[in-house]
Amino acid sequence: MVGEALLEVRGLTLRFGGITALGGVDLTIAEGETLAVIGPNGSGKTSLFNCVTGLYKPTSGAITLQGESLLGLSPDRVTARGVARTFQNLRLFLHMTVLDNLMLGRHLHFRKNLLAAALRLRGEEIRHRAKVEELIEFLDLEAWRDSRVAGCSYGVQKRVELGRALATEPRLLLLDEPVSGLTAEEKEEVSYWINEVRGRFGVTVLLVEHDLRVASRLSQRMVVLDRGLKLTEGTPEEVQRHPGVIRAYLGDQ
Amino acid sequence: MDLVETYGEELRFARKPLARTLLILLLVALALLPWWGPRGWLTRASLVWLFAVGVIGQNLLIGYAGQISFGQAGFLAVGAYTFGHLRIAGIPFPLALAGAGAAAGLAGWLVGFPSLRLKGPYLAIATLGFGTATYQIFANVEWLSGGRAGLAIPALQPPFGLVRDTWVYLLYYAIFLLFTGTAYNLVSSYLGRALVAVRDSDIAAESMGVSLSRTKLLAFAISSFYTGVSGALMAQYLGHLEPQAFNISESMNFFVAVIVGGLASVEGSIFGAAFVVLVPALLGGFRWAVPVLFGSAILSVLILEPLGLAGLWLKTRLYFRLWPFR
Ligand SMILES: Nc1ncnc2c1ncn2[C@@H]1O[C@H](COP(=O)(O)OP(=O)(O)OP(=O)(O)O)[C@@H](O)[C@H]1O
Numbered sequence: 001m002v003g004e005a006l007l008e009v010r011g012l013t014l015r016f017g018g019i020t021a022l023g024g025v026d027l028t029i030a031e032g033e034t035l036a037v038i039g040p041n042g043s044g045k046t047s048l049f050n051c052v053t054g055l056y057k058p059t060s061g062a063i064t065l066q067g068e069s070l071l072g073l074s075p076d077r078v079t080a081r082g083v084a085r086t087f088q089n090l091r092l093f094l095h096m097t098v099l100d101n102l103m104l105g106r107h108l109h110f111r112k113n114l115l116a117a118a119l120r121l122r123g124e125e126i127r128h129r130a131k132v133e134e135l136i137e138f139l140d141l142e143a144w145r146d147s148r149v150a151g152c153s154y155g156v157q158k159r160v161e162l163g164r165a166l167a168t169e170p171r172l173l174l175l176d177e178p179v180s181g182l183t184a185e186e187k188e189e190v191s192y193w194i195n196e197v198r199g200r201f202g203v204t205v206l207l208v209e210h211d212l213r214v215a216s217r218l219s220q221r222m223v224v225l226d227r228g229l230k231l232t233e234g235t236p237e238e239v240q241r242h243p244g245v246i247r248a249y250l251g252d253q
Numbered sequence: 254m255d256l257v258e259t260y261g262e263e264l265r266f267a268r269k270p271l272a273r274t275l276l277i278l279l280l281v282a283l284a285l286l287p288w289w290g291p292r293g294w295l296t297r298a299s300l301v302w303l304f305a306v307g308v309i310g311q312n313l314l315i316g317y318a319g320q321i322s323f324g325q326a327g328f329l330a331v332g333a334y335t336f337g338h339l340r341i342a343g344i345p346f347p348l349a350l351a352g353a354g355a356a357a358g359l360a361g362w363l364v365g366f367p368s369l370r371l372k373g374p375y376l377a378i379a380t381l382g383f384g385t386a387t388y389q390i391f392a393n394v395e396w397l398s399g400g401r402a403g404l405a406i407p408a409l410q411p412p413f414g415l416v417r418d419t420w421v422y423l424l425y426y427a428i429f430l431l432f433t434g435t436a437y438n439l440v441s442s443y444l445g446r447a448l449v450a451v452r453d454s455d456i457a458a459e460s461m462g463v464s465l466s467r468t469k470l471l472a473f474a475i476s477s478f479y480t481g482v483s484g485a486l487m488a489q490y491l492g493h494l495e496p497q498a499f500n501i502s503e504s505m506n507f508f509v510a511v512i513v514g515g516l517a518s519v520e521g522s523i524f525g526a527a528f529v530v531l532v533p534a535l536l537g538g539f540r541w542a543v544p545v546l547f548g549s550a551i552l553s554v555l556i557l558e559p560l561g562l563a564g565l566w567l568k569t570r571l572y573f574r575l576w577p578f579r
């Protein structure tokens with residue numbers, strides 16, 4: 001199931017003035033793989049995501065998706081290449097309904113025709129609606145379809161964000177702390193969905209996770225960041241045995 | 254029981270039979286206003302229609318896309334003067350109107366570029382700068398503004414032996430309906446969704462594949478197109494153009510209409526336009542009180558009903574939907 005390299009990050013460096021958020025990180029993720037990035041607060045996990053998705057401009061280094069560089073692309077162009085993400089602190093469209101949030105995830109697949117829009121020709125809308133309905137069913141969101149996102153519970157909001165990212169039909173899905181802030185039961189559910197997503201949509205998943213147990217369970221391989229540097233990488237068992245990890249990561253818990 | 258069987262059905266405008274019937278009755282009654290309303294109402298109502306087109310345009314930009322603009326008077330002026338010059342050159346009304354919209358739309362597209370970099374108050378100041386600069390240009394470049402004498406716009410010749418006021422009313426009403434309908438269609442399309450997404454979270458919108466630059470520039474262009482058409486209709490209505498008509502207070506009028514009517518609402522824009530046109534008329538001799546009244550209206554909206562008149566309207570509808578089981 002694990003194929004050739006999908007995403008390759010080489011020597012990724014990101015500085016904010018005096019702060020080095022990322023200090024030359026290397027990372028490869030193979031097609032079909034699930035890779036977890038773990039590390040203490042401020043170790044650069046989110047910055048890594050932001051560089052890959054085009055929100056931050058790395059100071060130096062290379063990022064390629066299937067051999068093609070993502071550097072210098074605006075976030076929407078990166079998404080068009082097949083990379084979608086969720087955010088650590090949710091960034092949903094709060095005034096839109098759950099349905100519209102997911103429909104926006106289809107935006108890049110719409111054949112955009114202003115005249116058709118002005119004349120209320122809605123063929124495209126209906127075509128994409130069918131796709132979105134599949135996701136709504138998959139994520140058990142039927143009951144909230146027409147609710148405003150602002151009024152939904154945190155757990156539902158997290159699911160909507162996952163659905164919105166899936167709606168873009170990504171090849172690579174970046175999940176920034178997908179279970180943080182959830183109840184134990186919700187954590188179970190989300191872990192289940194992440195597994196399902198891999199099977200059903202065949203996406204490669206790169207996830208950031210604070211909860212080492214969840215991370216170990218979901219991923220085949222882990223990369224540990226500490227203060228912007230890669231400390232180690234390997235299978236969950238290898239990583240958990242690494243003395244540096246115990247010191248840097250588990251030690252402070 | 255209200256059953257929707259297809260996704261397409263759900264996307265229809267005024268889907269429920271009762272809403273549809275009431276809407277059609279209202280539209281027909283308004284179309285027949287010249288034959289049942291007092292004469293004095295006609296010109297006022299025409300003014301409401303032309304204002305509404307501009308307010309809808311402004312609302313697309315501020316309410317939907319979340320891009321603040323205080324430069325509306327500038328777009329209004331570009332539309333009005335383009336229209337004026339085209340009409341004087343003998344171009345027929347519909348073409349001149351389209352030309353005015355296109356010129357203002359182009360100006361809007363250009364003015365939109367700062368919006369790719371600036372947000373909130375900074376964008377407000379940049380657009381204010383545009384509005385002021387446009388005013389100064391029209392006030393000082395004689396071949397544009399017609400100099401001291403201003404620009405005289407050829408009057409419309411009513412067909413079918415209609416009275417001129419009636420003809421202007423019907424024409425403006427039809428144009429208003431066209432632009433309102435189009436606005437409803439646009440905001441409920443992929444574009445409307447993208448506009449709101451950019452407003453709610455530009456970072457998320459961008460990360461979901463919405464091109465920020467394209468969407469913002471389009472919002473500016475469409476909004477200014479509407480405003481330009483509104484300016485053209487104003488030019489025709491006034492029959493005579495002077496730069497004074499397009500100073501900062503005109504921008505404020507539009508802004509008041511958007512806020513009081515309700516952000517991100519097409520019907521709110523219409524209510525807002527009616528508000529800024531009709532309230533000064535009702536005040537009659539107390540014109541000095543208009544700014545005071547507008548100011549207090551904005552304050553009460555912000556404090557009491559952030560969604561403006563459209564919010565009140567929504568609550569009323571909700572009340573009747575639940576009635577009598579409230
Ligand atoms: N936009 C920014 N401007 C300045 N500094 C930043 C910015 N974004 C991140 N940083 C800094 O970069 C470092 C890494 O931050 P990052 O958010 O990537 O950490 P993280 O591993 O995601 O942490 P957490 O577990 O708390 O989410 C931190 O020191 C942070 O303060």
Ligand SMILES: [Mg+2]
Pocket residue numbers: 045046047088
């Ligand atoms: Mg983080």
